[in-house]
Amino acid sequence: MKETLTGAQALIRALEHENVEVMFGLPGGCILPAYDPLIESKIRHILVRHEQGAGHMAEGYAHVTGRPGVAMVTSGPAATNLVTPLCDAYMDSIPMVGITGQVPTAAIGTDAFQECDTVGITRSITKHNELVMSAQDLPMVVRQAFHIATTGRPGPTLIDIPKDVLQNEMTWYWPSDDEVLDSLPGYRPNVKGHTKMIKEAARLILAARQPILYVGGGVLKARAAAALRELAELTQIPVVTTLMARGAFPDSHPLCLGMPGMHGTATAVTAMQKSDLLIALGSRFDDRVTGKVSAFAPDAKIIHVDIDPAEQGKVRRPDVPIVGDCRLVIEEMLKAIKEMLQSGEKQADVGPWRSRVSGWREQFPLAYDQSEPGAALKPQFCLEKLRDGAPEGTIVVSGVGQHQMWTSQYWNFEEPYTWVNSGGLGTMGFAVPAAIGAKVGRPDKTVWAVDGDGCFQMTAQELVTASLERIPVKIGILNNSYLGMVRQWQEMFYDERYSEVNLSGTLPDFVKWAESMGCVGIRVEDPQEAESAIDKANSINDRPVVVDFRVAEDEKVFPMVPAGKSNDDILLHHSQDSRREFLK
């Protein structure tokens, strides 16, 4: 039975076959035909106010559900507005499918109205992209896009569809798994680690005296949190979770040392520096983690597990490279270690190392100065109150900057997929739309976005979307009326010469702005008010809430490893300076 459909109908049906339940988008000229069959579709469409918002919502959705987020927009400026989210998803390995309209095939290359070379522009920021030249190709291209986005190292894919391709007729079909694989002879991700390498890794793990599990976002992508915990507990090896991996290992666990890197805990940073074996799981030796690469963990051997072969040796040459899916590899590693232990091999004593690490943890907890009576709120204080007031399992989303680092530092992440942020690209304005996407993906959970006042002003308009679509997210703005992280760098590294970082303490009025977008707006200026404001926000579940915390403008994030410096040169909170020798 041959069924004739238009390209647009085939596109929407293909998305339904891929079990897409929701998509984020905004229609326009060239994508118009696809919006018509959407009326009859069971797919929920969330109409955004700016295409960048659609992209970040798709990312937030993907972060918390593990399923690919879908954003659909028109050609030209809409496609370029999607560029930032695509790049963000590429850097953080987020499965996402972007669909863009394109001018009709006959007009391509003529500088037609709203034409741009979308495939050319997004080539280096997508895992794969495709300009569809025939309606008949659509089901296959959609299947390929979802397959590529969600397998191997996940990432964004983009389908660019000329208007006439959406209008032309095609004969419906749905390609089988084998047909999809056959159409992609160059794509066979290796998920199973090399047995010999895994055995070698097990041997190194048992022999190490000062090992550290250096856990990255790949562990979350591979749904490997349970396997990781078993590995850590079996071997009693301390764990650091990178910015992309917060939640992959419970912060309350005695083996957890928190986040490493530029603003990581002194314990996590130092433990990596002093370790004799780094077991890197789905982490990529990012410059924000390693500091000066030549001085990074100088005495450590490296086991590097990553599904992307190109990450092996990109920054630091591993002693044992293992290409594979983190969950499968960790499970095999566990088997190998258990076998070795059963056959009488002994693990080296990590007791002294663990006591040394515990010593650091006692000496160098996160620290800040409480505000003087009558003075402005401290952002860290707000975070402690937010954290303590949040219902269990709350999903936390952040933008980029000081507030992001404080959130990562001060929140207690106990479960995987409760932390959503822009790690690699560092996209200001990520929080509001990503939180909306996260809440759409997990309506059962409380979603708090912790944002900065600079970030908030970049994408706040999506709160209109949230109000109209009844997506009750909560936004806490740590409002210091500065581009805070830039201000911190200017204070510390540019002799306090502040250049273009003051956002004005008076405008905008965030409470009025929130109210105008259908949200509840609350302002907090006094530490006494914080708790009740947060309780009020937590009690509202029928609309978004924005809490404007007016915080101290000169607060800085510590610890800090200045850019390009060695991790040994970590700057501590001033109250801990006198104990510095202890880190040696």
Next chain:
Amino acid sequence: MSGNNPYGQDSQHHVLSVLVQNRPGVLARVSALFARRGYNIFSLAVAPTEHADYSRITIVVDLASAPLEQMTKQLFKLIDVVRISELDPRHSVERELIMVTVKATAEQRGQIVELTNIFEGKILSVGVDAITVSLDGSPSNIDDFMVALNQYGIVESQRTGLVALPKLDRAATASAAKSPKGKAS
């Protein structure tokens, strides 16, 4: 081997033979990757293979710009890239074609024809005061040819860039011709 030969044994070059799906935009993907990652290309040649679905891109890469391992791994990440063979110059056959127009007076013409014959090149076109010749051969052979022609004055020249295939194992039969399936990426 001449001093300025970019492909010489002493230089930091390596040949990658990249089998790709024969689809629009593949060359752009490959060249954009090299530009984006800061890898330098000495030469690049691309054409369809014996199999209509595939093209082969032969790239002479500059190892001074990045380690070969990173280049091949990053290339592998392109979905359209099916297979990459690293061709060590010692274990591969390499060919390049050059076309050169050389100034040639009536008296010099004979010398240039003789020179071209010695190198086993071809005369393509003869003009009043110039002559166009071609030569296919190993890159060093072509370098030597260019040095020999230089004294007459080169008007313009075009090299194709290197193409290469693995040297066949004398014992085995046509192992290079096996079907292009599968790779780890």
